[in-house]
Amino acid sequence: MMPGVQHLYSVIEGTWPAAAVSQVGPWTIRDGQGGGQRVSAATTATEVFLHDLPDAEAAMRRLGQPQLFMIRDGDADLDAVLEAAGYPIVDPVNIYVAPLTELMAERPPKVTTFAIWEPLEIMRDIWAAGGIGPERIEVMARVKGPKTGLFGRSNNRPAAAGFVAVFERIAMVHALEVLERHRREGMGCHMMRQAAFWAAEQGATHMSVICTQANAAANALYSSLGLTLVGQYHYRRKG
Incomplete structure (x- = not known):
């Protein structure tokens, strides 16, 4: 059976890992140490609102990283929150x-x-x-x-x-x-x-x-x- 996209998100994490991962409220914060967007982007598995953004932004600033979020399948609500907060889309990626x-x-x-x-x-x-x-x-x-x-x-x-x-x-x-x-x-x-x-x-x-x-x-x-x-x-x- 062909693996689904949610499984492949886990494969991305397992084969291209961040240096460290921490939880800040609803956010998963990745310390990429200069290894690129995949290992530096914040994600969430729960519903978030505009008032949740400052915690993620502050955590990324403490790491010296850009304010960067990964939007995956099923993250439409997060996508809308970030659009409302003035975050432009960058680098859409295909998974094969x-x-x-x-x-x-x-x-x-x-x-x-x-x-x-x-x-x-x-x-x-x-x-x-x-x-x-x-x-x-x-x-x-x-x-x-x-x-x-x-x-x-x-x-x-x-x-x-x-x-x-x-x-x-x-x-x-x-x-x-x-x-x-x-x-x-x-x-x-x-x-x-x-x-x-x-x-x-x-x-x-x-x-x-x-x-x-x-x-x-x-x-x-x-x-x-x-x-x-x-x-x-x-x-x-x-x-």
Whole structure:
């Protein structure tokens, strides 16, 4: 059975964790330590009102983080509260999932992709070229379950880096970066297939991935590989 979007929200948390999580009233506050929006956004599982916002805002300011909220499926009331408070929408995100078998119909070409942990220096360089710095690599290091880096080569040259981890038998790929000079060479496809074969060895049954709705190339890649769009989330941010 295909996992639903609520389950996949948990997979995001399990495979890309915040440095610390605390409860402030109805709010879940994440300490991202510079690891990006996913690990820094506040959420809530209960109904909230405008008068609840200052507690969350103050908690994020104490962490030195932007006032940032993640809006998930079922958070329409929170979305309305934040809109009324002047928080604009930023970075709508698509969530994809598929059985691993969809990606395992063929293997990547030999000596093209590798599962490597800990990351090689060249992988760090590739990530850095795409704006994925040490703080996000620290997020990878925090993952408790099965995880690995992904390294790709094209024409005998370093070409791509990524990260995949497994939570509750669902793998999720993060930080997939292909160097600009190696795009349109099939590296994204090869890297996703490498991730699937590795995940199967860890006992996973499904592959998932997230990307911004604005990233047309990534959305096209995941659709072409047979992944199904199952949901979304977006952020609201002020300051």
